Amino acid sequence: MIDLNKFNDIYLQLEAAILEKKYLPGELLPSENELSKQFQASRETIRKALALLLENGYIQKQQGKGSIVLDVNRFVFPVAGLTSFKELQESQKMPSQTIVTKNQTGPISKPLMERLHLPKETQVISLERVRKIQGEAVILDYDFLLADVISDIPNEVAEDSIYDYIENDLGLTISYAQKEITVEPVTKQDKELLDLNGDSHVVVVRSDVYMQDTTLFQYTESRHRMDKFRFVEFARRKQV
Structure with a gap:
C-alpha cells in the first residue's frame, strides 16, 4: 500500500535536491533500490514519487539507465x-x-x-x-x-x-x-x-x-x- 504523505514528502525532498543542484542536469538519480533504502520506503512509494518528478518535468526515465535529471532552469x-x-x-x-x-x-x-x-x-x-x-x-x-x-x-x-x-x-x-x-x-x-x-x-x-x-x-x-x-x-x- 502507498502512503500518500510519504511519497509526496519524498517527491518534495527530491525536487528540492534538484533545484538546489545536488543533482545536476544529465546526472542519474539513485536507483529505486537505493532511494528505497535512503527514505525507508517501499519501491512502490518511490515509483510514485518518481512519477511526480516525471510529470513535473524534473526527470526523464530512460530504459536501462534510470531517472535522468533534466535542466529545470527553463x-x-x-x-x-x-x-x-x-x-x-x-x-x-x-x-x-x-x-x-x-x-x-x-x-x-x-x-x-x-x-x-x-x-x-x-x-x-x-x-x-x-x-x-x-x-x-x-x-x-x-x-x-x-x-x-x-x-x-x-x-x-x-x-x-x-x-x-x-x-x-x-x-x-x-x-x-x-x-x-x-x-x-x-x-x-x-x-x-x-x-x-x-x-x-x-x-x-x-x-x-x-x-x-x-x-x-x-x-x-x-x-x-x-x-x-x-x-x-x-x-x-x-x-x-
Missing part, C-alpha cells in the same frame, strides 16, 4: 493551451515582475489591419509589457485588443492579468486562439528592452485570440529569450 511554456502569464507564473512559481511600457488607444496599424482583415477605422488598445523573471527582462509582449470589445485596460490590470480582468470583471468568456511560433532575429527594440545575454534570435509566439462567440478580440506577439523557456505540447499518436 520554464515550461505550453504551446497548445491558452494560459495567461500570471497563471504560468503562479503554477511554476516564477519570481517575476511585469512592467507596462505602453498603454494607449488609437487607430489600427496597416500591417495589423491586413493581418486580421479588419476595417481601417478599427480602434485598438495597444499594450507593450516587459516581463522580468528572476530580475532579468526575458519576455517582451505586444498586445492589441479591439476597443469595441474591450474598451479599456487600466495599467494596474496590465501589470497583473488582463485575462482575469476580462473574464471576472467584464464577465466575458475567452475561448480559443490560433498560434504561430517562429524563431526570428532580434530587433532594435528587443535589444533595448530585453536582457539578451548576447543572443541573436528570440522565440516569437503570435496569437489571434477569440471569444466564445468566435469574436476576435486580441492579437498578441510575445518575444522570448531562447534559453529561459521550453515550448511544450502534449501529443498523442492517432491509431490508424
Whole structure:
C-alpha cells in the first residue's frame, strides 16, 4: 500500500535536491533500490514519487539507465493551451515582475489591419509589457485588443492579468486562439528592452485570440529569450 504523505514528502525532498543542484542536469538519480533504502520506503512509494518528478518535468526515465535529471532552469511554456502569464507564473512559481511600457488607444496599424482583415477605422488598445523573471527582462509582449470589445485596460490590470480582468470583471468568456511560433532575429527594440545575454534570435509566439462567440478580440506577439523557456505540447499518436 502507498502512503500518500510519504511519497509526496519524498517527491518534495527530491525536487528540492534538484533545484538546489545536488543533482545536476544529465546526472542519474539513485536507483529505486537505493532511494528505497535512503527514505525507508517501499519501491512502490518511490515509483510514485518518481512519477511526480516525471510529470513535473524534473526527470526523464530512460530504459536501462534510470531517472535522468533534466535542466529545470527553463520554464515550461505550453504551446497548445491558452494560459495567461500570471497563471504560468503562479503554477511554476516564477519570481517575476511585469512592467507596462505602453498603454494607449488609437487607430489600427496597416500591417495589423491586413493581418486580421479588419476595417481601417478599427480602434485598438495597444499594450507593450516587459516581463522580468528572476530580475532579468526575458519576455517582451505586444498586445492589441479591439476597443469595441474591450474598451479599456487600466495599467494596474496590465501589470497583473488582463485575462482575469476580462473574464471576472467584464464577465466575458475567452475561448480559443490560433498560434504561430517562429524563431526570428532580434530587433532594435528587443535589444533595448530585453536582457539578451548576447543572443541573436528570440522565440516569437503570435496569437489571434477569440471569444466564445468566435469574436476576435486580441492579437498578441510575445518575444522570448531562447534559453529561459521550453515550448511544450502534449501529443498523442492517432491509431490508424
